[in-house]
Amino acid sequence: MARLPVNPERFLSDLHTLRTFGASGVGKGVIRPAFSDADIAAREWLMAQLRDVGLQVHVDPMGSVWGLAQGPSLLLGSHTDTQPEGGWLDGALGVIAALEIARAAQEAGGPAVSVVSFQDEEGRFGVTTGSTVWSGALSLDKADRLSDRDGVPLSQARARMAHLTDDFVDPNRFTGFIEMHIEQGPWLDQAGQGIGVVTDIVGIRDMRITFEGEQNHAGTTPMHLRKDAFQALSAFNERLNAAFDELVTPSTVWTIGHVSLHPNASSIVPGSVTFSMQWRDSETSRLEQMETVVRETAAAVATDIGVTCSFGPILGLAPVAMNARLKQALRDSAAEIVPDLWREMPSGALHDATNVAAHMPVAMLFVPSIGGISHAFEEDTNESDLVNGLAVLAGAVTRLTN
Amino acid sequence: MARLPVNPERFLSDLHTLRTFGASGVGKGVIRPAFSDADIAAREWLMAQLRDVGLQVHVDPMGSVWGLAQGPSLLLGSHTDTQPEGGWLDGALGVIAALEIARAAQEAGGPAVSVVSFQDEEGRFGVTTGSTVWSGALSLDKADRLSDRDGVPLSQARARMAHLTDDFVDPNRFTGFIEMHIEQGPWLDQAGQGIGVVTDIVGIRDMRITFEGEQNHAGTTPMHLRKDAFQALSAFNERLNAAFDELVTPSTVWTIGHVSLHPNASSIVPGSVTFSMQWRDSETSRLEQMETVVRETAAAVATDIGVTCSFGPILGLAPVAMNARLKQALRDSAAEIVPDLWREMPSGALHDATNVAAHMPVAMLFVPSIGGISHAFEEDTNESDLVNGLAVLAGAVTRLTN
Numbered sequence: 001m002a003r004l005p006v007n008p009e010r011f012l013s014d015l016h017t018l019r020t021f022g023a024s025g026v027g028k029g030v031i032r033p034a035f036s037d038a039d040i041a042a043r044e045w046l047m048a049q050l051r052d053v054g055l056q057v058h059v060d061p062m063g064s065v066w067g068l069a070q071g072p073s074l075l076l077g078s079h080t081d082t083q084p085e086g087g088w089l090d091g092a093l094g095v096i097a098a099l100e101i102a103r104a105a106q107e108a109g110g111p112a113v114s115v116v117s118f119q120d121e122e123g124r125f126g127v128t129t130g131s132t133v134w135s136g137a138l139s140l141d142k143a144d145r146l147s148d149r150d151g152v153p154l155s156q157a158r159a160r161m162a163h164l165t166d167d168f169v170d171p172n173r174f175t176g177f178i179e180m181h182i183e184q185g186p187w188l189d190q191a192g193q194g195i196g197v198v199t200d201i202v203g204i205r206d207m208r209i210t211f212e213g214e215q216n217h218a219g220t221t222p223m224h225l226r227k228d229a230f231q232a233l234s235a236f237n238e239r240l241n242a243a244f245d246e247l248v249t250p251s252t253v254w255t256i257g258h259v260s261l262h263p264n265a266s267s268i269v270p271g272s273v274t275f276s277m278q279w280r281d282s283e284t285s286r287l288e289q290m291e292t293v294v295r296e297t298a299a300a301v302a303t304d305i306g307v308t309c310s311f312g313p314i315l316g317l318a319p320v321a322m323n324a325r326l327k328q329a330l331r332d333s334a335a336e337i338v339p340d341l342w343r344e345m346p347s348g349a350l351h352d353a354t355n356v357a358a359h360m361p362v363a364m365l366f367v368p369s370i371g372g373i374s375h376a377f378e379e380d381t382n383e384s385d386l387v388n389g390l391a392v393l394a395g396a397v398t399r400l401t402n
Numbered sequence: 403m404a405r406l407p408v409n410p411e412r413f414l415s416d417l418h419t420l421r422t423f424g425a426s427g428v429g430k431g432v433i434r435p436a437f438s439d440a441d442i443a444a445r446e447w448l449m450a451q452l453r454d455v456g457l458q459v460h461v462d463p464m465g466s467v468w469g470l471a472q473g474p475s476l477l478l479g480s481h482t483d484t485q486p487e488g489g490w491l492d493g494a495l496g497v498i499a500a501l502e503i504a505r506a507a508q509e510a511g512g513p514a515v516s517v518v519s520f521q522d523e524e525g526r527f528g529v530t531t532g533s534t535v536w537s538g539a540l541s542l543d544k545a546d547r548l549s550d551r552d553g554v555p556l557s558q559a560r561a562r563m564a565h566l567t568d569d570f571v572d573p574n575r576f577t578g579f580i581e582m583h584i585e586q587g588p589w590l591d592q593a594g595q596g597i598g599v600v601t602d603i604v605g606i607r608d609m610r611i612t613f614e615g616e617q618n619h620a621g622t623t624p625m626h627l628r629k630d631a632f633q634a635l636s637a638f639n640e641r642l643n644a645a646f647d648e649l650v651t652p653s654t655v656w657t658i659g660h661v662s663l664h665p666n667a668s669s670i671v672p673g674s675v676t677f678s679m680q681w682r683d684s685e686t687s688r689l690e691q692m693e694t695v696v697r698e699t700a701a702a703v704a705t706d707i708g709v710t711c712s713f714g715p716i717l718g719l720a721p722v723a724m725n726a727r728l729k730q731a732l733r734d735s736a737a738e739i740v741p742d743l744w745r746e747m748p749s750g751a752l753h754d755a756t757n758v759a760a761h762m763p764v765a766m767l768f769v770p771s772i773g774g775i776s777h778a779f780e781e782d783t784n785e786s787d788l789v790n791g792l793a794v795l796a797g798a799v800t801r802l803t804n
Contacts, residue, residue: 183622184619184621184622185619185622185623185624186623186624186627187624202621204621206668206669216774217586217587217750217751217776217777218655218657218659218680218682219586219604219606219655219682219749219750219751219752220585220586220587220749220750220751220774220776221587221588221655221750221774222587222588222589222652222653222655222750223652223654223655223656224652225588225774228657230639230658230659230661231639233636234635234636234639234640235640237632237633237636238636238637238640250624250625250626251624252625253620253621253623253624253625254625255620255630255668255669255670255671256632256672257620257632257663257666257667257668257669257670257671257672258663258666258667258668259632259661259663259666260666261659261660261661264659264660264661264662265659265660266608266657266659266660266678266680267608267657267659267680268657268659269657269659270658270659276668278620278668278669280620280621347621347622348619348621348622348623348624349619349621349622350621372618372622372623372627374619374622375619
């Protein structure tokens with residue numbers, strides 16, 4: 001079984017060309033958020049490449065760019081939009097790898113490989129917005145009412161690409177989807193490994209919790225009579241850390257990332273606090289057990305400190321297990337290309353693959369992030385790791401289509 | 403020794419009249435911040451009352467209103483400005499009690515009692531701004547550059563009273579200062595006591611502390627590699643509470659009232675946090691020991707969690723002990739008027755008396771705050787306690803001037 005003859009130089013050259021759209025900041029930084037001038041220009045450049053390859057170019061109403069092979073095909077890709085301050089790889093890596101593999105496949109007379117660059121994975125208007133709408137999880141009507149931080153509605157932003165767009169692409173034309181992406185975490189880099197084959201995209205639960213105490217004068221209110229909302233938050237955090245210790249795995253994560261204290265003045269005992277509580281794990285049962293611990297710990301702290309607690313709506317995304325057959329092809333390919341230098345691992349970040357999984361088998365592979373850095377100008381990966389990633393993906397495509 | 407024949411009905415009537423300037427909200431709420439229309443109108447009303455009593459009326463450049471007796475005199479008073487949402491008593495009580503005692507003294511042919519209502523005690527432009535400038539601790543030039551939350555400079559605000567003002571009053575004309583105020587805390591109310599004779603106005607230390615960690619992706623950064631600034635804050639708070647337990651008295655207080663997390667987003671491990679750390683105690687040595695504990699605890703937490711810590715400038719106000727002779731007069735008077743229903747106690751709040759103490763002997767007395775509530779529309783005190791407060795103050799004046 002001959003692997004597709006991909007061209008690493010062409011692949012790296014295309015990656016560097018794509019970076020010129022929005023190149024900014026230090027190192028290899030890029031500013032190319034969804035629907036910006038740089039993003040639309042990059043998508044038009046990608047359309048030209050896909051057309052040159054011999055694929056049918058198609059832009060859906062959300063601005064996701066497709067290069068479609070004839071007949072049933074394997075879909076590869078990711079996204080080319082970036083964070084407001086992003087790196088040159090992130091999702092761009094998966095799109096340019098897909099372009100190179102589709103080009104090699106066309107040159108070789110097969111197999112049938114299609115390419116996608118989803119729009120707004122980075123969430124100017126939500127989270128993985130382009131693939132969410134394409135998958136049917138959110139209607140275009142509802143999505144149009146989303147707005148960015150500056151109050152620009154999605155409807156207005158996507159009108160900038162209206163001259164390019166057609167209908168949504170039918171997911172039934174694809175036999176599966178593989179997304180290559182940078183890890184965005186430290187595991188591969190720290191272990192000196194080159195490839196991560198993803199087992200699951202972790203599930204997320206995210207909620208707001210509020211403690212209401214009593215706002216009081218910070219000079220005249222003795223400690224034993226205070227109902228201090230900040231003290232409730234601090235006690236909750238400490239007890240939660242202790243309770244989670246019994247329950248979690250090394251890849252479970254939880255975060256209090258947002259804290260809003262009221263009235264937030266140095267001479268006033270805080271009357272209330274609202275904060276975010278987010279946790280991620282690859283097992284639904286563990287996500288549920290953690291939710292029970294969160295609710296019980298908050299309630300117990302509230303009782304002990306004499307405050308009240310209330311919970312906002314919980315946002316939940318279920319874990320997505322990667323397809324066994326696609327994952328096996330990635331494993332076999334990694335074992336060939338980088339023997340002993342690959343691992344299986346969950347993805348702690350969300351990806352477009354989460355949405356695509358509603359319609360077909362999906363899998364993912366990671367290459368290392370130097371220092372674990374992503375969503376920053378400093379994001380980077382060694383060229384040898386990029387090229388190995390391309391080879392592992394090409395090998396998996398060969399295995400799946402022979 | 404005959405006590406001054408004060409008139410409780412006249413005193414209560416004046417208090418209710420003063421409340422009509424800015425009367426707002428539920429209960430007996432008042433909105434009369436410094437230099438507002440209501441504040442200036444209230445000060446003009448007070449000037450008329452002082453003139454009727456036979457005192458020489460004087461407004462200093464800061465807008466503090468004075469009623470001056472001839473020759474050396476004992477100064478009584480407080481402030482008539484309120485918080486943005488305040489109560490009817492707070493400092494107004496001390497001013498109207500001073501007015502009634504000065505009036506009774508003028509009617510009785512002595513002693514010489516002067517009256518003051520300092521401007522901006524509530525800190526629209528700082529803290530106890532009017533008495534701070536009058537005392538010389540802050541120059542008028544520097545004060546003029548202070549601005550309120552809306553960016554209005556003090557120079558512009560005080561220009562509204564320019565047609566009323568004259569020079570600063572010479573502090574050497576006064577033999578001492580006694581300020582009556584509501585307690586603003588729960589001690590007297592909870593004990594069913596009517597009078598608190600203040601021993602000290604506590605000292606305050608207030609600083610900003612910053613923990614700098616590493617901002618990271620909340621999905622892809624494993625717990626053991628995080629340098630989470632919020633976790634540093636929480637650990638600091640817990641360890642500080644434990645360390646202070648060994649050191650403090652029941653009237654020592656400390657507060658983390660302001661927290662600013664960066665970037666404050668639910669999906670990002672917090673990279674930094676800046677927070678306020680304030681503590682109050684009546685002993686300078688304990689304030690110093692607490693500062694050592696604060697600095698050592700923050701440094702130890704920073705080392706343990708792998709973040710850095712830095713300290714902003716520390717703002718400090720030394721404790722002010724009340725004058726022994728004035729305090730004894732209040733004690734003797736309280737023992738006569740409300741035997742067994744008074745106590746000695748520190749003041750956890752700042753007062754104008756802190757600044758006046760730079761120039762003359764000062765003392766303070768408290769009446770109860772129902773439920774310990776102040777700086778709120780719901781602030782109140784039973785009329786019998788108000789009248790007892792007036793009688794104790796009048797008795798002390800009599801003792802000090804015979």
